[in-house]
Amino acid sequence: xxxxxxxxxxxxVDRAMELFWRQGFxxxxxxxxVEGLGIARGSxxxxxxxxxxxxxxxxxxxxxxxxxxxxxVLDRAEQVRxxxxxxxxxxxxxxxxxPERGCLLVNAATERSTHPDTVQQVxxxxxxxxxxxxxxxxxxxxRGEIAADKKPRELAQFLTTFIQGLRVMGKARxxxxxxxxxxxxxLGALD
Amino acid sequence: xxxxxxxxxxxxVDRAMELFWRQGFxxxxxxxxVEGLGIARGSxxxxxxxxxxxxxxxxxxxxxxxxxxxxxVLDRAEQVRxxxxxxxxxxxxxxxxxPERGCLLVNAATERSTHPDTVQQVxxxxxxxxxxxxxxxxxxxxRGEIAADKKPRELAQFLTTFIQGLRVMGKARxxxxxxxxxxxxxLGALD
DNA sequence: CGAATTTGGAACCGATCAGTCAATAACTGG
DNA sequence: CCAGTTATTGACTGATCGGTTCCAAATTCG
Numbered sequence: 001x002x003x004x005x006x007x008x009x010x011x012x013v014d015r016a017m018e019l020f021w022r023q024g025f026x027x028x029x030x031x032x033x034v035e036g037l038g039i040a041r042g043s044x045x046x047x048x049x050x051x052x053x054x055x056x057x058x059x060x061x062x063x064x065x066x067x068x069x070x071x072x073v074l075d076r077a078e079q080v081r082x083x084x085x086x087x088x089x090x091x092x093x094x095x096x097x098x099p100e101r102g103c104l105l106v107n108a109a110t111e112r113s114t115h116p117d118t119v120q121q122v123x124x125x126x127x128x129x130x131x132x133x134x135x136x137x138x139x140x141x142x143r144g145e146i147a148a149d150k151k152p153r154e155l156a157q158f159l160t161t162f163i164q165g166l167r168v169m170g171k172a173r174x175x176x177x178x179x180x181x182x183x184x185x186x187l188g189a190l191d
Numbered sequence: 192x193x194x195x196x197x198x199x200x201x202x203x204v205d206r207a208m209e210l211f212w213r214q215g216f217x218x219x220x221x222x223x224x225v226e227g228l229g230i231a232r233g234s235x236x237x238x239x240x241x242x243x244x245x246x247x248x249x250x251x252x253x254x255x256x257x258x259x260x261x262x263x264v265l266d267r268a269e270q271v272r273x274x275x276x277x278x279x280x281x282x283x284x285x286x287x288x289x290p291e292r293g294c295l296l297v298n299a300a301t302e303r304s305t306h307p308d309t310v311q312q313v314x315x316x317x318x319x320x321x322x323x324x325x326x327x328x329x330x331x332x333x334r335g336e337i338a339a340d341k342k343p344r345e346l347a348q349f350l351t352t353f354i355q356g357l358r359v360m361g362k363a364r365x366x367x368x369x370x371x372x373x374x375x376x377x378l379g380a381l382d
Numbered sequence: 383c384g385a386a387t388t389t390g391g392a393a394c395c396g397a398t399c400a401g402t403c404a405a406t407a408a409c410t411g412g
Numbered sequence: 413c414c415a416g417t418t419a420t421t422g423a424c425t426g427a428t429c430g431g432t433t434c435c436a437a438a439t440t441c442g
Binding site: 023024026099100102106110111123130154157166167172174178179188189 | 214215217218290291293297298300301302304305310313314317321342344345346348349351352353354355356357358359360362363364365369370372373375376377379380
């Protein structure tokens with residue numbers, strides 16, 4: 001009962017994600033959100049409660065989408081090493097194509113390191129990335145794709161860390177050669 | 192001639208650096224600066240012009256201090272590999288001791304990726320870090336400390352990237368074990 | 383001395399901030 | 413058709429934003 005919602009709430013969260021991603025939390029005003037989401041100020045607050053809560057929704061969506069994406073790619077791959085290389089090079093491409101945007105997860109970790117909710121969401125997602133990589137590397141080791149004396153979990157922790165570094169260097173406008181070189185050396189650590 | 196300045200301008204920049212470091216540019220208000228620097232609003236604007244300009248000064252100081260520090264440590268070291276390990280583990284300690292602060296360079300890169308001046312400063316500093324590492328690794332190779340077929344510049348680009356990742360994971364509240372593992376795997380990439 | 387210059391402090395500026403609210407519109411069940 | 417419920421809208425709020433201006437006091441140099 002009651003008047004039905006006239007805008008797509010999922011699409012609105014997606015647009016909010018895009019805005020926060022590109023501009024950060026502080027630099028995105030509620031006016032930006034009103035304009036970007038295409039809904040009135042009052043509706044925004046009725047639907048999402050506050051800027052903080054909308055940010056939390058947008059961040060959660062980003063984390064789910066990207067962690068899921070990684071798991072999928074790694075699970076689908078018949079060979080793990082090339083799959084990981086492909087993932088890293090894809091990140092390089094994303095950074096080169098749109099260096100201002102970077103990674104919302106990294107942006108959240110740095111801009112909002114004093115906000116427990118954001119930190120927890122970021123931390124949990126890093127854990128998921130680590131697990132996805134560790135799982136894939138475990139399978140790779142079982143199949144002899146990487147050396148038996150390597151510890152998948154440690155390699156995964158290294159890769160998780162390296163990935164965040166890639167995103168930062170992308171924002172610092174490192175060029176393709178720099179990023180590609182870094183990726184190749186990093187992959188060498190798996191041997 | 193005229194009344195001499197009664198506050199230490201270098202100390203003021205240091206305090207501004209600390210504030211921007213901990214809170215970021217947007218989240219640090221001019222009121223925070225007035226209070227933190229211990230000088231009046233008018234004096235602040237007379238001495239520094241604007242919040243942006245003060246931020247630029249603070250960032251430049253951070254970059255000089257830390258890039259210099261790295262060059263010094265690497266130059267002083269008789270063995271390069273242990274020196275690099277020491278540098279990385281020191282960063283881990285810093286992250287664990289004060290995870291909210293992180294690295295001003297990383298914070299600047301992510302928060303202010305749309306501001307050309309900041310991006311340029313960050314980019315230049317990344318270049319200095321890369322050069323310092325590449326120089327040290329070149330010497331290490333000449334002395335047989337690392338394999339002759341390794342390319343110092345590529346290793347340096349990898350390490351520069353990895354370092355930024357470490358700082359992000361520190362902000363994401365990764366624990367000592369995680370960070371130490373990542374460092375050890377990264378060092379393995381030098382072999 | 384007198385001109386020059388910087389100080390702290392407070393008053394003040396227009397702009398923008400995040401968030402609220404009352405009136406209105408659109409829908410459902412009776 | 414009507415009562416009840418919910419969504420939409422845009423004007424509105426008080427607070428805060430970065431920055432300016434004015435002042436009397438303090439200090440230096442010529």
